[in-house]
Amino acid sequence: MARMHTRRRGSSGSDRPTADEPPEWSDVDAERIEERVVELAEQGHDPSVIGVKLRDEGVQGVPVPDVKLATGKKVTEILDENDASDDLPEDLRHLLARAIRLREHMDANPGDHQNKRALQNTESKVRRLVNYYRGDVLDEEFKYTYDTAKRLLE
Incomplete structure (x- = not known):
């Protein structure tokens, strides 16, 4: 698809491998992930930054490659449930x-x-x-x- 304000096309990139369940090496409890998401949001981080921090730092040292696979909810859904989301997207x-x-x-x-x-x-x-x-x-x-x-x- 072309970019919005130029005549050029978008650059292609690799897609994330499709997976139905989280990897075996990342067996973090969903409740602890949700607590960490809310904690990071209260520190003032955006949802995209929260996802990167969970991927890199993880929860108690165990990385979380995909929040949605691990919890069944997106980061923004977790924030909405806990009233920790911002007024603006x-x-x-x-x-x-x-x-x-x-x-x-x-x-x-x-x-x-x-x-x-x-x-x-x-x-x-x-x-x-x-x-x-x-x-x-x-x-x-x-x-x-x-x-x-x-x-x-x-």
């Missing part, structure tokens, strides 16, 4: 932060046309994600503006 929050940085850069450097285009592309991605999350995660009346993004990330 991780991908939308990162795009909003990028749009704010670019807008502040454009205010300081109005002649920077390359970053003006990058700001337009980023705000386009934000609007598409807002449409995706509207009604489910976001309010039905939510509309992206620079001021609302700044207020949400404070």
Whole structure:
């Protein structure tokens, strides 16, 4: 599939091997994994960072290659069950932060046309994600503006 804002195609990569059950060498209890996920979330880590930390550090020294195989739930589902999830999804929050940085850069450097285009592309991605999350995660009346993004990330 082509990338959103260029004519090039995406780069292909390797897929994770399909598996129906966790490997034998990683026999961590599902409850301990969920406790560790909530603990990492309370420390301020995003769901993607939590997955990487569980893969690398593990729970009590035993790595967890795939949280969903080990517990039957995704990291975000575990966080939702324990009321430890953020108000905004991780991908939308990162795009909003990028749009704010670019807008502040454009205010300081109005002649920077390359970053003006990058700001337009980023705000386009934000609007598409807002449409995706509207009604489910976001309010039905939510509309992206620079001021609302700044207020949400404070």
